[in-house]
Amino acid sequence: MLEISTLSKRFGGLTAVSDVSTRIEEGRINAIIGPNGAGKTTFFNLISGMYRPSTGTIRLRGQDVTGLRADQMARLGVARTFQATALFETASVLENLIVGHRLRTRSGLWDALLRTRRCKAEERICRDKARDALDFVGLAHLEARPAGGITQEERKRVAVALALATDPALLLLDEPAGGVNPEETDGLAALIRKIARRGMTVCLVEHKMSMIMNLADKIMVLDHGEKIAEGTPAEIRKDQAVIDAYLGSDHADVQ
Template sequence: MSLLALRNLTKTFGGLVAVNNVTFDVAEGSIVGLIGPNGAGKTTVFNLITGNYKPDSGDIFFDGRTIKGLPTHRIVQQGIARTFQTIRLFQNMSVIENVLAGCHCRMQSGMLSAMLRTPAQRAEEQRALLRATRELEFVGLADEHANLAKNLSYGNQRLLEIARALATDPRFIILDEPAGGMNDQETAALIYTIRAIRDRGITVLLIEHDMSLVMKVCEKLVVLEYGALLAEGVPAAIKDDPRVIEAYLGVDTDD
């Protein structure tokens, strides 16, 4: 069953067609990779799904209902979380505070109850702290909870973004180049983390240029080129597809 369905999605910026009539599905409980050369439109697709951009045409369905045109906070409330290609953390806040920021979308207490420190508000705050602590443990950053985000290594900042996204209690998580800046050991641990996210019942869609990671962790690949769908299928088939090889590596046209 498809949890996310893109139908004839198109987005232009002036004369540039960034996403051109793209249609694909992401099955619930799967790990799907969205790949393609630089400038293929991958991050634009992510921004359309998460409400950062509005499509010019086409539709986006999540769990059978359209989310086209919803503001970003409503899409998060629907159960879609994301990380970013460029790290977006609160650098001068602690690690645990960054993850607590992700919990905010599920909290019900208003300003008055927060000012009065009502029992219900304090209980909700404690639940959020417990959730944030668990997500830090999940990504292996429990010992860093009091550290400032800016003092983490680049790879650990990537993991902190994942923990914050998980704190929103998503059904679907979008990871934009999560292995960027990671060494081989950190990338190996990330593969385990992505699989563990799926094992929690969260569907995963990721952009990643590390093809070794993609081939190890993804069950399906969707390939874009110049904003259009080039190919989709299981990794083994995509790896040997001549169109994909040409898009990535080019072909020798000399006789």
């Protein structure tokens, strides 16, 4: 799905990501872990088009997409969520989601001003897509609720629904279970599995190791911007460099 070769990002004298090469494998759940400051979010910002790499290449299904903007990557099928879910607080949940599918529409300013047939047809499509995404994440009952009045866990699901509304092939999830309790974490893990069963490729950054070890097919570990390990959960759990840098000996037996 995504092939990353010797990717680096420097901010002045600071190297946040250093010569990272990896593959995000199609149809699987890929995970990125590491201590705070390891470069995980910077790496996400690079592959989603938020940042331009200092060096290295990114290929999406063989196409060189290095340096493309976030909107261009989104049109190619790469969607992402963020650690903090920013919504239009006074708008309804459904209205927030309608924005997502606008990426796929063609109506312009004059269409909107003149209320053309194309504009009206695309509005219906956007509304239907938003409802489908909301139903998929289990929040159809909240479509009319103001976004400012929903829980943290529901905001996480709305963020996923917003990404799904763009019709992505690759979904990047930045700490999808951050700030929610263990029961809600299990529910979000089940949602991620449901997304993968739908045939979508998933890559997530997450600190909750029990969740990752039971969810991911493949894990990459970053430390100080460098890749120190990569493999299955069983391989990562036993990797001494990962234990020393991040997991600690207590996690070696996490099932």
